[in-house]
Amino acid sequence: MRTQVVIIGSGPSGLLLGQLLAGIGVENVILERVDRDYVLGRVRAGVLEQGTVDLLDEAGAGARMRAEGLPHDGISLAFDNRLHRIDLAALTGGKRVTVYGQTEVTHDLMDKRSAAGLMTVYDAKNVLPQGFDTASPFVTYEKDGVTHRIDCDFIAGCDGFHGVSRKSVPQDALKLFERAYPFGWLGILAEVPPADHELIYANHPRGFALCSMRSEHRSRYYVQCPIDDKVENWSDERFWDELRLRLPKEAAEKVTVGPSFEKSIAPLRSFVAEPMQFGRLSLVGDAAHIVPPTGAKGLNLAASDVRYLFSGLKEFYLDKSPAGIDAYSGKALSRVWKAVRFSWWMTTMLHRFPDTDAFGQRIQEAELDYLVHSQAAATSLAENYVGLPY
Template identity: 75%
Template structure:
């Protein structure tokens, strides 16, 4: 079998890249190691930058997002028992974010791919990109006990942090940068209305908390916990009691509680791999970088990678130019490192670090106070939160 582009991974970045390529008449095949049902069952992020929203519409998969998504023009920061609103819309000249779950994004892109005849192989085992450092790359995989070979022009690794794409890169050429944070996020989803119409980021002596949502009747809440915590030790009642302790009293009193639909603990890390190109193999999204979720950048960074790679592939096939492909890694990494900085800063600002000492704690409190009382500081936060330009 032959195709122009093999995409490894059918998460949002792989599906978005595949759909843009299909719309442009560039043949592509997606290989996914899991089942379709498993991919759709993953519960992930839900805050989309305007750039990602525009790309979903460009792909022809944005209609339901526009109908059902929740546009947000601000976020709230709470500390010292008070709530402060950051007016994203006015601070950025009219920009906002869209709250729309990653699962829904995946569903919409899958539906669009099926409607337009895109090819996806689910439960493709032992996927292996080969000879991508030369002019004739190919990918092998196993399906139903049979080994298949797909010859191609390029391979896009959209298969996440634990995927095969980055592991296939030559170790001598790959450099990684990483910070692992000394805490995790205990998160739940519950079929209850959100406590606030916009996201609340809370800094409290007991630790960070986040009040988010997936819809007007489904809420997503998190609390900072030590890495050694076990999710089975957290009953719903214990979780609700804890998050309410970390919110201003007026907000806590308004919170509607209920049984959790999903509960998990996620560790936090910052991670970047350089470069993102190895011959004809390109790393996209979590395959090349991870951010802590504090700044809502993970899915959005994957979208900007897709933007750069799609434009480069389009230039290659329509103009026979290598310029975009040659510049992909450097261009993507410039934006990645800015998002890494912002996510690290938001994490440092809103979480309690037990090893920072009294001085470090006073510095954090001073920065929070400066942030909410300085238009310049608030503007910097807002510009990064709604998304830097591609």
């Protein structure tokens, strides 16, 4: 079999790239190692930058997001038992973010792909990108005990941190950068209304907390916990009590408690692999970089990678020029590192680190106080939060 682009991974980045390519007549096949229901069962972030919203519209998959998504013009920082609102829209000339779950984004893109009759191979085992250092790359995989081969022009590795794409690159060709954080996030989902109409990021002596949401009736809450903590140590009652202790009184009183239907602990880390391109193989999203969720950049960084890669492929196929493809890694990494910096900064400013001394604690408090009283500092946060320009 032959196609123009093989996409490894059917998460939102792979699906978005496939839909954009199909829109300009570029043939593509998506290979996914698990089944469709497993992909849709992943619980992930849900704060979309304006650039991500625009890309979903361009792919023809933005209708339900526009109808059901929750546009947010601001966020609140909670410390010293007070809420301090950052007016994102006012500080950035009207830009905003949209709360819409990653699972919903994935569902919308899957539905568009299915309706268009585009090919996705689920339960594709032993996927292996090959020959990407030549002009004739191909990908092999196994399905129902039979080995298949797809020849192509380009391979897009959209298969996440643990996927095969980055692992297929010679290790001496990669430069890795990593920072692990000494805590995790205990998160729950519950069918209760959110505590506020916008997100609340809380810095408290007991640790960080985040009040988020997936809809007007479904809330997503997090509390900082030890890196070696266990979910079974946290009953719903203990979680709700701890969350409210870390919030200012005015926010804590608005927390509606209820049974959780998902509870998990996620470690926090920063990770970047350079470069993001190896001949005809390009790494996209988590295959190349991971950020802590504090800055809401994971899905949005994957979308910006897709934008750069799609632009390069469009230039290759429509204008017969390789310039855009050749520039992919440099353009993507420039934006990646800015988002890595912002996510690291938000994480260090809002969390309590176990090795922070009295001096470091005073510095953190001064940073927060300066941020909410300086328009210049607040503007810097706002323009990074809504998304830097491509």
